[in-house]
Amino acid sequence: MSANAGADSDADAEDIPNPGQRDLLAELRSAEAGYSGIPVDAICCGCKWVRVKRVTPEEAGLHPQVDPSQLDPGDVGSFKHVCHRCQTVTWWNATSVLTGLLTAEQGRGE
Ligand SMILES: [Zn+2]
Numbered sequence: 001m002s003a004n005a006g007a008d009s010d011a012d013a014e015d016i017p018n019p020g021q022r023d024l025l026a027e028l029r030s031a032e033a034g035y036s037g038i039p040v041d042a043i044c045c046g047c048k049w050v051r052v053k054r055v056t057p058e059e060a061g062l063h064p065q066v067d068p069s070q071l072d073p074g075d076v077g078s079f080k081h082v083c084h085r086c087q088t089v090t091w092w093n094a095t096s097v098l099t100g101l102l103t104a105e106q107g108r109g110e
Helices: 024-029 099-106
Strands: 038-044 050-055 078-083 088-097
Touching (some): 024 050, 024 099, 038 078, 038 099, 050 078
16 A cells, blocks of 8 residues: 555554663563563562563552552562573562553553
């Protein structure tokens, strides 16, 4: 139909901050991120791997109805999650709260 705009790019997520070459949305959607909770960028205390994880308010010791957009990484702090490198459940430190991923994800489902 129309001209081919952007042949090789997967550019539907361009408003998401993407440090380095990571695909944060893909990480969020992978099973290892978890199935529910607030998306955060976190670092494994065991192997220093950085991955997107979903952390529930309960896991982070927060109010169940907390507004993710009001959270700082320090509010989330440390939480336990599985690390596929360590192959165990271990501690992760949140380094940023990825509310942009939450809205990107919710904006798609319709
Ligand atoms: Zn690890």
